[in-house]
Amino acid sequence: MKDLTPDPNRPLNVSRRGFLAGTGALVLSVSLPTRNARAQGEAAPVDAYLALNTDGTATLQSPFIEGGQGVFSALAQIVGEELDLEPSQIAVECAPPGDAYKTIDGARFTGGSLSIRSSYTLMRTLGASARTMLVQAAADAWGVEAGEVTTEPGTILHEASGRQAGFGDFAEAAMDMPVPTGVSLRDPVEFRWIRQPLPRYDVRSKSTGQAEYSIDVQIDGLLNAAVRHAPRLGLTPSSVENLDEVEAMRGVHSVHMLDGAVAVVADKFWQARRAVESAKIAWEAGDSNYPMPADFSSTEFRDVLRAEAGPGVEVEAEGDAPQALENAETVIEAEYDAPFLVHGQLEPPSTTARFNKDGTLDLWLPNQAPEMFQGAAAGAAGIPAENIRIHSQLLGGFFGRHFLYADASPFPQAIQLARATGRPVKVLWTREEEFLRDANRPMAVARFRGAVDANGPAALAIEAVGEAPIGRWYGASPGQDGSAHEGLSGKPYAIGNRRVGHVFVQNPAMIGFWRSVGHSMNDFFYESFLDELAEAAGRDPFEMRHDLLEGSNRHRTLLETVADLSGGWQGTAFDAEGGERRARGVAMASPFGSETATIAEVSLDGGAVRVHQVWVAIDPGQIVNPAVIEAQVQSAVALGVSQTLVEELVYDDGEPQARNFDLYPILRPDQMPEVHVRIVESGATMGGVGEPGLPGVAPAIVNAVANLTGQRVRSLPLSKYDFG
Amino acid sequence: MQLNVNGSTHEVDVEPDTPLLWVIREEIGLTGTKFGCGIAQCGACTVLVDGQPTRSCVTPAEGLEGAKITTIETVEDDPVGKKVVEAWVDQQVPQCGYCQSGQVMAATALLTQTPNPSDADIDAAMTNLCRCGTYNKLRAAIRSASEG
Numbered sequence: 014m015k016d017l018t019p020d021p022n023r024p025l026n027v028s029r030r031g032f033l034a035g036t037g038a039l040v041l042s043v044s045l046p047t048r049n050a051r052a053q054g055e056a057a058p059v060d061a062y063l064a065l066n067t068d069g070t071a072t073l074q075s076p077f078i079e080g081g082q083g084v085f086s087a088l089a090q091i092v093g094e095e096l097d098l099e100p101s102q103i104a105v106e107c108a109p110p111g112d113a114y115k116t117i118d119g120a121r122f123t124g125g126s127l128s129i130r131s132s133y134t135l136m137r138t139l140g141a142s143a144r145t146m147l148v149q150a151a152a153d154a155w156g157v158e159a160g161e162v163t164t165e166p167g168t169i170l171h172e173a174s175g176r177q178a179g180f181g182d183f184a185e186a187a188m189d190m191p192v193p194t195g196v197s198l199r200d201p202v203e204f205r206w207i208r209q210p211l212p213r214y215d216v217r218s219k220s221t222g223q224a225e226y227s228i229d230v231q232i233d234g235l236l237n238a239a240v241r242h243a244p245r246l247g248l249t250p251s252s253v254e255n256l257d258e259v260e261a262m263r264g265v266h267s268v269h270m271l272d273g274a275v276a277v278v279a280d281k282f283w284q285a286r287r288a289v290e291s292a293k294i295a296w297e298a299g300d301s302n303y304p305m306p307a308d309f310s311s312t313e314f315r316d317v318l319r320a321e322a323g324p325g326v327e328v329e330a331e332g333d334a335p336q337a338l339e340n341a342e343t344v345i346e347a348e349y350d351a352p353f354l355v356h357g358q359l360e361p362p363s364t365t366a367r368f369n370k371d372g373t374l375d376l377w378l379p380n381q382a383p384e385m386f387q388g389a390a391a392g393a394a395g396i397p398a399e400n401i402r403i404h405s406q407l408l409g410g411f412f413g414r415h416f417l418y419a420d421a422s423p424f425p426q427a428i429q430l431a432r433a434t435g436r437p438v439k440v441l442w443t444r445e446e447e448f449l450r451d452a453n454r455p456m457a458v459a460r461f462r463g464a465v466d467a468n469g470p471a472a473l474a475i476e477a478v479g480e481a482p483i484g485r486w487y488g489a490s491p492g493q494d495g496s497a498h499e500g501l502s503g504k505p506y507a508i509g510n511r512r513v514g515h516v517f518v519q520n521p522a523m524i525g526f527w528r529s530v531g532h533s534m535n536d537f538f539y540e541s542f543l544d545e546l547a548e549a550a551g552r553d554p555f556e557m558r559h560d561l562l563e564g565s566n567r568h569r570t571l572l573e574t575v576a577d578l579s580g581g582w583q584g585t586a587f588d589a590e591g592g593e594r595r596a597r598g599v600a601m602a603s604p605f606g607s608e609t610a611t612i613a614e615v616s617l618d619g620g621a622v623r624v625h626q627v628w629v630a631i632d633p634g635q636i637v638n639p640a641v642i643e644a645q646v647q648s649a650v651a652l653g654v655s656q657t658l659v660e661e662l663v664y665d666d667g668e669p670q671a672r673n674f675d676l677y678p679i680l681r682p683d684q685m686p687e688v689h690v691r692i693v694e695s696g697a698t699m700g701g702v703g704e705p706g707l708p709g710v711a712p713a714i715v716n717a718v719a720n721l722t723g724q725r726v727r728s729l730p731l732s733k734y735d736f737g
Numbered sequence: 738m739q740l741n742v743n744g745s746t747h748e749v750d751v752e753p754d755t756p757l758l759w760v761i762r763e764e765i766g767l768t769g770t771k772f773g774c775g776i777a778q779c780g781a782c783t784v785l786v787d788g789q790p791t792r793s794c795v796t797p798a799e800g801l802e803g804a805k806i807t808t809i810e811t812v813e814d815d816p817v818g819k820k821v822v823e824a825w826v827d828q829q830v831p832q833c834g835y836c837q838s839g840q841v842m843a844a845t846a847l848l849t850q851t852p853n854p855s856d857a858d859i860d861a862a863m864t865n866l867c868r869c870g871t872y873n874k875l876r877a878a879i880r881s882a883s884e885g
Contacts, residue, residue, distance in 0.1 A: 651870020
């Protein structure tokens with residue numbers, strides 16, 4: 014039985030186009046229906062994708078960026094499965110900008126937990142096509158029917174004659190083969206590597222300090238720059254009072270007034286930093302598309318959000334929630350909020366820029382979208398995009414940090430300084446400068462009105478108040494911006510009368526995508542209020558959820574799975590070993606095409622909450638690497654616990670009050686709970702893996718806290734409260 | 738001044754208060770040691786100074802003459818360090834990897850001083866931050882290295 018999959022992106026043989034001339038390798042590309050291609054008619058496909066080398070190895074150009082999520086390893090697993098080559102024999106590199114890599118509806122980015130699920134069929138088709146061409150080349154050379162030729166990993170075989178050859182022996186001959194159409198893909202029951210917990214390829218280099226990130230880029234003649242940013246966007250330097258002193262400091266090459274920042278260029282970064290820290294800078298009003306008001310306060314902004322009247326643009330509705338609420342005997346209301354957050358990736362942003370004699374520009378930088386950065390860099394440099402080479406570096410964490418946001422990346426500064434000095438320049442932001450220019454997870458408020466009867470919720474009206482990143486950066490209008498209401502909408506529960514509205518309020522801060530985006534707070538709001546409804550109805554929150562999932566076996570299975578994983582649902586507080594009082598909470602989420610059910614166990618340590626254990630059942634539909642999924646859930650849970658317990662970025666007088674991890678704590682190792690993961694492969698359409706583990710964590714913890722203390726928390730983080 | 742890094746003596750000409758981190762990265766050219774926060778909060782810059790885990794971002798170079806400084810680049814030359822690295826690989830600890838040089842150095846120091854650490858020993862010694870949340874894998878790797 015073969016899984017005959019049509020080729021949505023039929024590979025093309027570009028070996029003979031002169032691309033990678035002289036390598037003698039089979040090189041496949043694809044012609045994707047990109048936005049550019051549609052605009053220009055037939056685009057010339059010249060981008061390499063999969064190269065089969067004469068030494069028997071293969072090289073894959075990845076459309077996606079590796080930042081710890083394991084995507085390079087997973088791609089090698091998928092391609093290797095169909096090519097019949099050990100994944101360890103496939104080197105994966107981040108592809109340069111190119112239309113062939115715009116695999117997500119004509120766009121290219123690493124985010125939305127989309128990498129594997131958006132490219133799974135494409136990668137399988139590439140591997141299967143290359144294998145078919147190798148087989149045909151061998152069959153022709155041996156004078157036998159292709160149907161009699163088989164493969165074993167890395168080897169081509171003709172059993173009847175006993176002939177065999179390595180893939181590399183036919184890499185050149187396969188160059189002349191036409192690309193097969195309708196190539197058949199391997200039956201999943203025959204998978205050798207897909208679904209296996211293969212090790213990731215880069216773990217040793219990351220355990221020995223050999224892995225290189227943007228901050229480590231070294232090129233000849235490099236100067237280093239440090240900057241001081243204006244305390245808020247909309248200010249720009251008017252003068253450096255002690256300019257002579259700064260210029261005279263050791264190692265200093267030059268001092269530059271940039272848009273919204275002062276930069277010192279020096280031989281070494283530490284010299285540049287020391288000098289720029291000593292600069293006495295006067296700031297004045299400047300130009301910015303996103304000026305930060307001088308009196309902006311996050312506390313006051315929360316009041317602004319709370320005061321904005323609903324019901325907002327309707328984004329989801331069933332039945333007649335307003336009428337049902339009007340007629341109901343028992344109606345409860347609640348208002349929830351979540352704070353601004355920073356990404357806190359441990360590698361501070363940097364960019365190295367080099368102008369070349371031929372007028373081209375090389376940029377080494379962290380990014381989640383090479384073509385978007387290339388386009389923005391073209392604007393900053395005033396040269397055509399095709400004259401800019403983007404070298405996408407391994408990311409020292411990202412979590413949404415390295416999308417293209419206004420004023421949030423060092424590359425315009427690096428470009429300006431490289432041009433001004435006539436030398437290659439690396440700009441590195443200190444953690445303090447990063448806190449001033451990160452694009453924050455936006456603060457938001459959600460208002461709920463719910464009606465209950467003896468069974469549970471009969472009606473639910475929700476208003477999501479605030480601005481979200483898809484609207485800010487991709488022009489989605491209120492009602493069209495899923496990042497504002499995902500996790501309030503799209504829930505699986507059978508509540509007959511419901512309405513979700515988005516009440517748009519512009520956010521003066523720079524906002525961005527943060528791991529699991531709207532879900533990072535909306536599922537906290539929703540699943541916490543669902544427990545409030547259960548309490549009002551006199552129901553156990555687990556049992557009530559189970560009833561509300563009557564129409565979905567997939568969700569019920571997941572809820573039952575997490576209960577089983579945790580040793581059976583415990584709905585009341587209990588004494589743990591040693592007499593400590595503990596309680597559990599439960600939550601569900603439907604993020605990024607996957608489904609999760611989460612249970613958390615908490616106790617009080619003095620007046621603070623301690624999270625002991627988190628159990629997650631995750632159903633991504635279909636899987637590639639269970640070890641990567643487990644690692645991603647561990648990671649997402651850590652970030653979820655962190656934002657629940659300790660994270661909050663406070664603005665006063667237009668400035669973030671924290672500029673480093675001393676005043677903005679992130680989860681410490683001794684605060685990490687044990688995490689237990691069970692993967693349910695339901696066979697549904699493949700979902701995402703990187704983000705889905707996060708959204709259920711906050712509500713599971715907060716519901717557990719309510720169960721333990723009787724206190725319902727509606728505003729994060731928990732460190733604001735004393736439960737003693 | 739003269740600094741002994743990874744068994745070699747390096748003559749470096751820096752301001753005396755230059756943090757050891759930047760001497761290692763920029764003067765000696767070893768970039769495995771990372772810059773994360775600059776204020777000794779995250780531990781990405783952890784190196785060993787005479788065997789003690791040290792946050793090099795706030796440790797001035799002056800006063801380190803004569804000290805034996807060890808960075809991630811030679812950690813596998815040490816039998817305990819080698820065991821730690823193997824445990825890190827076996828347990829697939831790193832994700833983005835940026836904090837892991839510092840984590841490996843801190844774990845090597847811990848297991849050198851306390852070959853069979855208790856949970857409390859691990860809590861006390863392993864305080865470096867990891868934004869990817871590899872904390873459980875870290876602990877498992879330390880456990881397996883201590884048993885191995």
